[in-house]
Amino acid sequence: MLKLFSYTAIAEGISYLLLFGIGMPLKYIFKIPEPNIYIGYAHGFLFIAYVILAVLFCMEKKWSLKRFIILFIASLLPFGTFYIDKKYLKPLAA
Template identity: 75%
Template sequence: MLVTFRLMAILEGISYLLLFGLGMPLKYLAQIPEPNIYIGYAHGFLFIAFVVLAAVFCYEKKWGLRRFVIFFIASLLPFGTFYVDQKYLGKVAL
């Protein structure tokens, strides 16, 4: 479960950066909206999967609501999921 959650955190973070670092500039500066559609779908799926896995993981590890809220807020911030991976998930014992 930890490996899956860590992978989801990394993928969600990458999709966030791709969406706002590549998709949005292409859409608004170059008037090419197509990549933004696909990157947006992928990011939406990964975001929802990350939040669901965060809830499941926090429940299984018996972490409180506070840590889930930290994970959720991190998913809304650029580089937030990378921070979660390093600060919280890198130290969790299998």
């Protein structure tokens, strides 16, 4: 479960950066909306997977609601899931 959640956190963070770093400029500056569709679908799927896995992981580890809220807020911030992976998930793997 830890590896799956860690990989999902990293993938979600990458999709977030791709969506807002590449997809949005292509759509609004260069008027090329097509890449945004596919990046958006991937990001949406990964975001939902991240939140579901965060709930399951918090329940498995018996983490508090406060820690889940931290995990959730991190998914809304650029680079947030990378921070979560380094701060909370990597120490558990060691």
